[in-house]
Amino acid sequence: MHNQECEKEIAYTVNNETKYCNVHVFSVENENHGELIYVAMDDITENKKRELELKEVKERLQLAVEGGNIGIWDWNIQEEYIHYNKNWAKMLGYQVSELDNNVDTWLELVHPDHKKKALKDIEDHLSAKTDKYYNEHKLKTKSGDWKWIKDIGKVTERDEKGKPVRFVGVHIDIDQEKREAEKIEYLSNHDELTGLYNRRYFNEELKRFHNSRKYPISIIVGDMNRLKDINDNYGHSMGDRYIKRAAEAISDSVRHEDVVARIGGDEFAIVLPETDYSKADDIVDRILKRIEEGNKTGDLPVPLTIALGFETTDCNNQNCGKKNIKNCFNKADKKMYEQKFADRR
Incomplete structure (x- = not known):
């Protein structure tokens, strides 16, 4: 007796519905009856449908992966x-x-x-x-x-x-999305003309420093002199040059951890953490010297000048106030205006 077997998957339609089955064909050699053929069919419709569905899902997923x-x-x-x-x-x-x-x-x-x-x-x-x-x-x-x-x-x-x-x-x-978000955040915290922090960010930093461990804290307030006259006589583009020159002089005179902001059209403010009264005084001198050196280049129609006032809070110096950031800022602002009016006499 000799046996042979083959298997084939076929699809057929019953009542307009596709069915799938495995067809098993057995060929058996018999000495008395010759070759006998047996046919068996297994219904694999449900398994085949799941296989096709999985294939379709996989193809869709692959398209989504490549397209996305x-x-x-x-x-x-x-x-x-x-x-x-x-x-x-x-x-x-x-x-x-x-x-x-x-x-x-x-x-x-x-x-x-x-x-x-x-x-x-x-x-x-x-x-x-x-x-x-x-x-x-x-x-x-x-x-x-x-x-x-x-x-x-x-x-x-x-x-x-x-x-x-x-x-x-x-x-x-997400690189483009992230960089756009960073750009928006940067613009919300920085002054567009100078690149310094803006007033909103500066006020938030004052609140943050109030309960920090960065005392003594010094604050410098500056106000450019005669910016309106410069704008009137030479145009606002020239006035912008003065503002940027002042911003550069201030930024180049302080540390990376200090907070420098443009808080108004011609007004600047600096928060100096862990800086006592004497060091703040040195920084004011440094700013004024940088501005003076910049004026020597002669590329501005009139010299750039700025009034600066400063104060320190929570230190042993008799000129220092108590641990109060807002009061420290107000005192520095008052000293700046005293200096400004003194220069006008």
Whole structure:
């Protein structure tokens, strides 16, 4: 006796409904009866429909990934292997073939300022402290620039002890969106002409410093002299040059941690944390000397001058007031006007 078997999947229509089945054909050689043919059919319609639905979903997902420029990473934690798709590499300027399939590939590209938080968010999710992993950070592109990425992931498989086995996620390019938001935030806090902080930001900083540990705090208030005359005689574009020149002289005379703001058309204010009365006096002298040096260039029709007043709060100097930022600002402002009117006599 000799047996042969073949299997084939077919589709047919019953009452305008497509059905699927597997057809099994058996050929059996029999000494007495010759070749005998047996046919068996298995209805696989439901399984086939699910297979086609999954295929359709997968195709749609693939289109969405490619059209949305979404990068996909798939991390097999136990085998220490990560698959990066071509979009993941492309958004950073790479080819997939240029990237090693391990976590260090990603880690080495993360901005140093963002690395600690990103790793903590990953660890929190791996240890099941969070339902999903979410982090926004900058990655270094192949050209050396930094690009903002939204990174979202989830552990999809754990072993019998609850340890993560598979961790899957996506990278979304949010660089333009993030930079637009940063630009809006910058403009809301800065003066457009000088690049210094504006009055709104300055007032918020005064509130913040009030309960800080940065005492003694000194405040300098400045007001340019004769700006209206300059605008009237030489035009507002020339007046803007004077304002920017004053802003540069002030900025170049203070530290990075000091807060310098343009709080009015020709008014400036500076908050100097951890600065006593004597040091504030030195900074005022420094500003005036820079302005004087700038006037020597002769590129302004008349010399730039500015009245400056300052005060310090919460120190041992007899000229210092109590721990009161607002009162300190008012005293500095008053001294500035005293200086301004004194110069006019």
